[in-house]
Amino acid sequence: AQSVTQPDIHITVSEGASLELRCNYSYGATPYLFWYVQSPGQGLQLLLKYFSGDTLVQGIKGFEAEFKRSQSSFNLRKPSVHWSDAAEYFCAVGELKAAGNKLTFGGGTRVLVKP
Amino acid sequence: DSGVTQTPKHLITATGQRVTLRCSPRSGDLSVYWYQQSLDQGLQFLIQYYNGEERAKGNILERFSAQQFPDLHSELNLSSLELGDSALYFCASSGGQSSSYEQYFGPGTRLTVT
Numbered sequence: 699a700q701s702v703t704q705p706d707i708h709i710t711v712s713e714g715a716s717l718e719l720r721c722n723y724s725y726g727a728t729p730y731l732f733w734y735v736q737s738p739g740q741g742l743q744l745l746l747k748y749f750s751g752d753t754l755v756q757g758i759k760g761f762e763a764e765f766k767r768s769q770s771s772f773n774l775r776k777p778s779v780h781w782s783d784a785a786e787y788f789c790a791v792g793e794l795k796a797a798g799n800k801l802t803f804g805g806g807t808r809v810l811v812k813p
Numbered sequence: 814d815s816g817v818t819q820t821p822k823h824l825i826t827a828t829g830q831r832v833t834l835r836c837s838p839r840s841g842d843l844s845v846y847w848y849q850q851s852l853d854q855g856l857q858f859l860i861q862y863y864n865g866e867e868r869a870k871g872n873i874l875e876r877f878s879a880q881q882f883p884d885l886h887s888e889l890n891l892s893s894l895e896l897g898d899s900a901l902y903f904c905a906s907s908g909g910q911s912s913s914y915e916q917y918f919g920p921g922t923r924l925t926v927t
């Protein structure tokens with residue numbers, strides 16, 4: 699069965715500093731990987747996705763993520779954090795089958811931004 | 814705005830009751846997914862419908878059921894509610910069986926069972 703681990707429950711970062719959120723997955727085949735962000739009281743917004751090809755993918759809001767098959771990782775990065783990036787971030791792996799493509803989510807990482 | 818709508822936004826009800834959550838997918842999307850987000854279980858997949866047919870099932874309780882109608886909107890029915898059913902319920906949609914793998918989420922329905 700597929701699974702996703704986000705080792706960091708909370709991360710505090712200063713505004714303007716860089717951010718890296720870790721994500722490790724377990725999946726038997728080629729994974730479809732996603733990062734979503736959830737602001738307080740809001741739904742989930744898709745930041746970026748990896749299906750195949752270039753292992754460095756660019757997303758919205760200045761985020762990028764790198765797929766490393768050898769490490770089963772899909773870490774999210776942002777060079778310079780803004781106060782509006784304070785939110786909870788979820789990594790997910792998609793199971794694509796003829797019968798459906800459910801997402802399995804990690805536990806999330808809550809990001810706090812210090813002024 | 815993802816284009817996925819969910820109603821109601823909030824729902825407060827008592828144990829033993831039954832409620833219905835409604836979801837309208839993005840225009841053109843054929844698949845609808847339901848997820849539950851709770852503090853102890855995190856985000857969990859419940860069920861998927863594609864063009865009116867059930868396609869995948871996750872950790873959905875027998876007290877819960879869903880359906881997708883010809884106009885592609887979906888309803889999640891929760892019955893014999895328990896305190897532990899209090900959670901945020903999300904609906905998501907995607908473009909088709911294999912044409913689009915990313916899922917777009919609605920704002921959620923927050924269910925409180927008292």
